[in-house]
Amino acid sequence: QEAPQRQRDNQFRGVRKRQWGRYVSEIRLPGQKTRIWLGSFGSTEMAARAYDSTALFLKGNLASLNFPDMAHSLPRPESSSRRDIQSAAAKAALSLSDQNNRSASASTSQMNNATAEAPPLFMMSPLRFDS
Numbered sequence: 001q002e003a004p005q006r007q008r009d010n011q012f013r014g015v016r017k018r019q020w021g022r023y024v025s026e027i028r029l030p031g032q033k034t035r036i037w038l039g040s041f042g043s044t045e046m047a048a049r050a051y052d053s054t055a056l057f058l059k060g061n062l063a064s065l066n067f068p069d070m071a072h073s074l075p076r077p078e079s080s081s082r083r084d085i086q087s088a089a090a091k092a093a094l095s096l097s098d099q100n101n102r103s104a105s106a107s108t109s110q111m112n113n114a115t116a117e118a119p120p121l122f123m124m125s126p127l128r129f130d131s
Contacts (some may be wrong), residue, residue: 012044012052012066020056023047025089027054036082049096050089055112057085 013024018040025038038054041047049067053074055063065071075095077088115123 012048012051013064014038014049014055015043015044016067025050027051027058029125030058036085038086039093041093043096046093046096050090052087053092054085057088 016026016029018024022040022042023044023046024040026035027038028035035042036054038047038050041050049070052063052065052067052071053076055065056071056074057077057080073095075088076093077084
């Protein structure tokens with residue numbers, strides 16, 4: 001008999017959802033059993049970008065990425081220390097958040113130019129990176 005396969009709650013590699021709704025990302029070091037904790041994020045996409053940045057650094061062109069078309073824009077760690085890897089992962093996640101904020105503010109300014117109404121009141125929840 002075949003063992004039942006585990007189903008992931010999301011479609012991204014290296015990302016898990018906590019019971020309370022946050023998404024966490026971690027990666028296993030090549031050839032080892034140890035993992036590097038990349039952080040806790042507000043969205044699956046942010047956690048997936050953090051994973052991609054680290055996977056590309058650790059595994060190079062052999063890495064299986066969540067967003068392969070964005071590999072050129074991902075930040076690279078300055079060294080192989082855990083702190084540098086986690087820092088680059090956080091920058092990768094924040095760059096997605098910054099892109100979302102820029103596109104939201106661009107659409108808001110377009111909407112404001114089209115109408116004289118006040119912009120909608122919305123904010124993204126603050127990020128928390130667990131170390």
